[in-house]
Amino acid sequence: MGCYLSKNRVDELLSALARADERLKIEKEQKSIISNQIATAVQHLSSDVRRSVLEEMVALLRIDELTEKNTRLLSQNKIPLKNASSFQQLLVQATRRRQLFDFQPEWKLNNKRHAYEFIDKLGVKRPKTYAYNQPINKIVPINGSVLKPENGSSSHGVFIFDELGGVFEVRTGESFSSVQNALDKATDLMKSGIIKKDSWLLEEFIGDFDEGALVPPVDLKFYCFYGEVGFVLEVERANETRYCEWMPDGSLASTGRYKDKSFIGSGFSARHLETAKHISKEILTPFMRIDFIKSRKDFAFGEFTPRPGQFSSFNQEFDRYLGECYLSAEARLFSYFYKNSKVKS
Structure with missing residues (x-):
């Protein structure tokens, strides 16, 4: 049964959101003042101490809190701007980019017929x-x-x-x-x-039957970044849906998700990983989740997912890791387009 709110209640919630936003702006202004004061103070410190202070400072700032002064100082001191990498923010920006200019190859592949035509050209097994x-x-x-x-x-x-x-x-x-x-x-x-x-x-x-009854297959969802895999989600849908999260090297990932619904799955093979990489390299976009179906005997393409559900639920560390994967893929794409353009240095 749906939950329906009155217009007055909705207006109250909007007002509460506006007040929370105003408080946040005040706090951000205070952080900006303090971080600029730190940026001035560290100029007189030794290089080692300065780097240590700046590393601690940048860990406490979000991307929209990095001022021009701080960004320049951090860059000059070769402090990694890992806070600027956010998978969540990059996917939101990709959505806005599509609103501004409705062409993104990954969304064409969201249509299952187009996806199958593409997969058939690559010679990958599908249903x-x-x-x-x-x-x-x-x-x-x-x-x-x-x-x-x-x-x-x-x-x-x-x-x-x-x-x-x-x-x-x-x-x-x-x-x-x-x-x-x-x-x-x-x-x-x-x-x-x-x-x-x-x-x-x-x-x-694509799956198995036990005396005619269904044995649900396992889903393997590869988070791909233009030819590289950053993360793999294994989903089991038997009596209840359970999840296992993997790094591409086969170790378990710590993402902050599915704590009460996790299990240790059977994972993926080197061949599965290379298949996902191969498909991803043919899609000229920084990110695409490529979903496969794995049964006892088969491994087949399932679908493309350009904007995964729950993409905002990763913990901060993993969100930044996936953001780094995204930006790295974007840089490789820029390099590819530049090398294939008419403009040469």
């Missing part, structure tokens, strides 16, 4: 397509297939049809005893606005 761009009333599911909206996100509206006539909803983990019940749920998702468009895709199920 067979049985139907696409069809309204829900034209979809005829078959055993061992998956129904999904063409432009869905966060697994909304994804249903797996097993070999015994049962259906599993990926997002909720709910099981349906009949195909029609699942199609009715898909219709309800459109009526509620969760699924925006009545355009559906039916494809092969």
Whole structure:
């Protein structure tokens, strides 16, 4: 059941937000005054002490609190501006960039048909397509297939049809005893606005069955930065959805997320990692999450996700790490475009 607020209550919340913003501005002004005073004071310190003070100072400042004076001083003393790297802020800026100029190659690939055309050109395994761009009333599911909206996100509206006539909803983990019940749920998702468009895709199920019953596959989601992998999220959707987070070297990642829903997964192979890198290098954009489906026997492309859900939920350290991955990829892209442009030094 939805939560509906009166207009008066909404106005009260907006006023509270404005007051909080005003307090924040005052605090930022105070931090700016203090940091500029530090910048002046350190000029008379030895280089080693100066660097130590500046490293401590920059750790306490956010990107929008770095003044011109501080930035110049930090640069001159070769203090890394790691605070300027924020995956969250960069994805928000990418959204604004798309609003200003509606062309970003990663968003074209958000459409599953375009994604499959792209993947087919690269020769990467993907599920067979049985139907696409069809309204829900034209979809005829078959055993061992998956129904999904063409432009869905966060697994909304994804249903797996097993070999015994049962259906599993990926997002909720709910099981349906009949195909029609699942199609009715898909219709309800459109009526509620969760699924925006009545355009559906039916494809092969990449996974396993145990005596005809569904064994949900594992999702491997590679956070890719123009040819490099920064982070891998493994998702298990059995009785409950659980998560395992990996660094590209196979060690566990500490992201601050999913503390109560974590498990130790089976991870990924070197071949899986190289496949993700190969695909990412062909997409001329700083960031793309590339999602794969892994079963006992198969590893296949699933979909592209240009703006992952919960991208703002990483802890500060990991947000900065992913921000560094993003900026590094952006720099490599600038270098690529420059080398292939008509302007040469």
